[in-house]
Amino acid sequence: MQDALHEAGIDFMTYWEVRGVGKAVEERSYRGIVYDTSIIERIMVTFYCQDHLVDPAIKAILASAQTGEIGDGKIFISDVEKAIKIRTSEEGTDALN
Secondary structure (H helix, E strand, O other): OHHHHHHOOOOOOEEEEEEEEOOOOOEEEEOOEEEEOOEEEEEEEEOOOOHHHHHHHHHHHHHHHOOOOOOOOOOOOOOOOOOEOOOOOOEHHHHHO
């Protein structure tokens, strides 16, 4: 997905290894021991971009991460009121460079 986002113009992102709980609750057995698989390890990716890059970023994520299986994840899009680069005090879209 990183390469696909880079091609869409997204050059910086942050990611975390996270755990989540969803609707699918299963127990799996291995050598007689039952494991609870309701807590799922995932990767959470966050990035901020200019408005004109939103649609290309969505297409890049869908093309590179969509498997059609449960757990593919979700994309959330929200507005950012203001951006300020601390080092230079640049604001708005200038802060994204």
